[in-house]
Amino acid sequence: MILSRVLQQLVNGLSIGSIYALIAVGYSLIYSILRFSNFAHGSFLVVGAYAGFFIVTAMSIPFIPAVLLAILTAGLAAVTTERVAYRPIRERNSPTLYFIIASMGIAIFCEHTIVATIGPKFRTYPRVLAATGVDLGLVSMSKMDVMAAFMAFLFLIVLQYFITRTKQGCAIQAASYDLQAAGLMGVNVNRLVGTVFLIAGILAGLSGVFLGMKYTVYPQLGYLTIKAFVAAIFGGLGSLPGAIAGSLLLGVMEAFIAAFLSSQLRDLFVFSLLIAVLLVKPGGLMGKYVEEKV
Amino acid sequence: MNPMLRVDDLHVHYGIIHALKGVSLEVQEGEIVAIIGANGAGKSTFLNTVAGLVRPSAGTVMFLGKRLAPRAHEVVKAGIALVPEGRRVFGNLTVHQNLMMGAYLRSDTAGIKHDEERVYKLFPRLQERHRQPASTLSGGEQQMLAIGRALMSRPSMLLLDEPSLGLAPILVKDIFATLREINAEGTTIFLVEQNARQALALASRAYVFQTGSIVLAGPSGELLRNKQIQEAYLGARGADRKRRRQSKVSQPPA
Ligand SMILES: Nc1ncnc2c1ncn2[C@@H]1O[C@H](COP(=O)(O)OP(=O)(O)OP(=O)(O)O)[C@@H](O)[C@H]1O
Ligand SMILES: [Mg+2]
Numbered sequence: 419m420i421l422s423r424v425l426q427q428l429v430n431g432l433s434i435g436s437i438y439a440l441i442a443v444g445y446s447l448i449y450s451i452l453r454f455s456n457f458a459h460g461s462f463l464v465v466g467a468y469a470g471f472f473i474v475t476a477m478s479i480p481f482i483p484a485v486l487l488a489i490l491t492a493g494l495a496a497v498t499t500e501r502v503a504y505r506p507i508r509e510r511n512s513p514t515l516y517f518i519i520a521s522m523g524i525a526i527f528c529e530h531t532i533v534a535t536i537g538p539k540f541r542t543y544p545r546v547l548a549a550t551g552v553d554l555g556l557v558s559m560s561k562m563d564v565m566a567a568f569m570a571f572l573f574l575i576v577l578q579y580f581i582t583r584t585k586q587g588c589a590i591q592a593a594s595y596d597l598q599a600a601g602l603m604g605v606n607v608n609r610l611v612g613t614v615f616l617i618a619g620i621l622a623g624l625s626g627v628f629l630g631m632k633y634t635v636y637p638q639l640g641y642l643t644i645k646a647f648v649a650a651i652f653g654g655l656g657s658l659p660g661a662i663a664g665s666l667l668l669g670v671m672e673a674f675i676a677a678f679l680s681s682q683l684r685d686l687f688v689f690s691l692l693i694a695v696l697l698v699k700p701g702g703l704m705g706k707y708v709e710e711k712v
Numbered sequence: 713m714n715p716m717l718r719v720d721d722l723h724v725h726y727g728i729i730h731a732l733k734g735v736s737l738e739v740q741e742g743e744i745v746a747i748i749g750a751n752g753a754g755k756s757t758f759l760n761t762v763a764g765l766v767r768p769s770a771g772t773v774m775f776l777g778k779r780l781a782p783r784a785h786e787v788v789k790a791g792i793a794l795v796p797e798g799r800r801v802f803g804n805l806t807v808h809q810n811l812m813m814g815a816y817l818r819s820d821t822a823g824i825k826h827d828e829e830r831v832y833k834l835f836p837r838l839q840e841r842h843r844q845p846a847s848t849l850s851g852g853e854q855q856m857l858a859i860g861r862a863l864m865s866r867p868s869m870l871l872l873d874e875p876s877l878g879l880a881p882i883l884v885k886d887i888f889a890t891l892r893e894i895n896a897e898g899t900t901i902f903l904v905e906q907n908a909r910q911a912l913a914l915a916s917r918a919y920v921f922q923t924g925s926i927v928l929a930g931p932s933g934e935l936l937r938n939k940q941i942q943e944a945y946l947g948a949r950g951a952d953r954k955r956r957r958q959s960k961v962s963q964p965p966a
Contacts, residue, residue: 601784
């Protein structure tokens with residue numbers, strides 16, 4: 419029976435880890451291009467979660483198109499944020515600190531706008547998928563978790579293909595090394611940054627929908643992104659496979675600690691891990707860029 | 713004849729620093745023209761402004777009769793490619809991918825392939841290393857790659873910012889010979905150099921920059937005989953001081 423418990427926690431961990439991965443990858447992508455920690459990333463997630471909630475409850479649209487509409491909304495929110503808040507800073511060549519402060523401001527603005535307009539209430543997604551689990555012998559998973567993990571990997575594989583196999587993806591890689599030099603190649607830098615925010619917003623929005631369905635929707639849901647930031651740093655900032663690996667590992671470790679030690683220790687563990695990683699291996703597990711770039 | 717590139721009263725400010733103070737100059741099609749001048753004279757600022765990386769506070773840049781938009785990708789589209797100071801190749805991409813980035817605006821697969829071969833013919837060392845990440849190249853190889861990458865856009869004008877920086881004299885000779893070859897094939901060349909002797913040997917004429925202004929201009933032969941130039945830039949005392957400085961590594965600004 420212990421084997422079954424271990425496997426069950428492994429599955430639970432991978433399931434939450436795949437949602438962290440959606441957040442961590444977008445966060446890491448923005449970091450790799452603009453070199454700052456986008457604290458507004460949680461806002462994109464929250465926009466996706468609320469958009470999904472209202473579209474699913476208020477409109478009679480089938481579930482999948484509803485999700486697509488919700489994540490597109492989050493993507494557009496991200497593009498708008500970049501256009502309105504970050505581009506002016508970028509074009510003035512201001513210090514990185516300005517980006518960080520602006521992103522914190524946006525996160526606070528977004529949270530309080532939601533509290534003031536939609537309200538601070540926790541909202542529950544309607545049951546779109548039967549609560550019944552999928553029984554896989556030793557372990558079981560809810561249908562929701564299976565679908566979330568499946569969609570997360572689908573999106574991440576498509577993204578990986580886009581980045582490594584297409585011309586625009588190659589430009590994003592080049593820009594992550596030297597944004598200005600990418601401009602010298604004929605890349606429209608503003609459009610490239612916009613594309614990166616669209617992708618990051620869509621991924622964050624998708625994670626928001628899943629988190630909303632798994633738990634509930636509330637204005638502070640975005641704080642969960644901090645864990646994905648830890649995962650991204652753990653895996654190696656700027657490396658997309660690193661962000662994915664870090665997220666899955668973090669999810670699994672969390673699940674084991676909550677199940678076999680205590681759920682109170684879980685968050686303490688997450689932040690201890692961050693500090694330990696930063697001390698021992700500042701580049702993270704796969705942080706090849708970091709060494710080149712410092 | 714209308715000049716290919718015509719710059720009128722160009723001013724650039726970095727905050728309170730007035731880096732270019734009304735620069736006007738012209739380059740004709742097919743020429744090789746050089747800019748020489750001491751550190752901090754504004755040479756890179758000038759090239760970067762033409763290339764659309766830096767916005768001028770006043771003045772105009774006309775290229776082939778049209779006003780150049782101060783945006784890097786528009787400038788490339790218009791037919792100007794910059795080989796920036798410090799090379800700035802994409803260290804995380806392979807040599808081949810770097811060249812493909814140079815051809816970013818093109819979609820003629822056959823023509824791109826042909827031009828890649830041409831770059832390998834100009835710089836055979838790049839062919840041997842075409843699958844290697846650019847970060848693993850030596851400084852000289854990175855300079856070759858930076859030039860090759862710029863050629864991949866098929867520019868009608870090539871801007872080069874200190875191509876000799878940090879290179880061994882023998883390699884500088886090679887690269888300058890290649891530049892002459894590129895020019896003979898029809899590309900106008902406008903380069904900035906600290907290595908004044910080499911620059912004046914390559915270019916037919918030159919502008920001398922000093923603290924943001926042009927202080928002297930003329931055919932290379934004339935400048936080579938000029939007393940002031942000999943003392944300031946060709947003198948035995950401080951000749952090529954800069955080349956002994958550690959080479960700038962190709963890395964993005966932190
Ligand atoms: N990004 C910047 N911000 C502020 N000042 C700058 C910036 N870039 C250049 N400057 C200043 O502008 C002036 C001209 O610099 P520029 O780099 O154009 O000189 P340069 O002639 O290319 O010198 P070098 O031969 O050393 O490359 C210098 O005083 C420099 O300090
Ligand atoms: Mg310079």
